[in-house]
Amino acid sequence: DQFKSGAPDAAVVKAQAAKLAATAANLPTWFPAGSGAESGVKTRALPVIWTDKAGFAAAAKSLATETSKLNRLASAGDMAGAGAQMQAVGAACGGCHKKFRGPET
Numbered sequence: 001d002q003f004k005s006g007a008p009d010a011a012v013v014k015a016q017a018a019k020l021a022a023t024a025a026n027l028p029t030w031f032p033a034g035s036g037a038e039s040g041v042k043t044r045a046l047p048v049i050w051t052d053k054a055g056f057a058a059a060a061k062s063l064a065t066e067t068s069k070l071n072r073l074a075s076a077g078d079m080a081g082a083g084a085q086m087q088a089v090g091a092a093c094g095g096c097h098k099k100f101r102g103p104e105t
Helices: 010-029 055-073 079-100
Strands: none
Touching: 010 055, 010 079, 055 079
């Protein structure tokens, strides 16, 4: 939203980029074996998240790579670079969501 505003607040972008990078680094731990629908927990995660571990790991690594780049750019105060990097972050998010996340119910 900061970049869509046309005048991103560098402090907000820096803080949020750091959060995104930290969250992305932890993503691979969010779906341990047995944490799917069989656990009784409502989840949008599709069963493939547990059966295609290599694919999920690759998607998670892509997100971590792209958010790390975003964090470096934002930390350096490069708002133009960070704004451009958001396209890569969005693509990494979308790539994972398309394969591993189901629709809202």
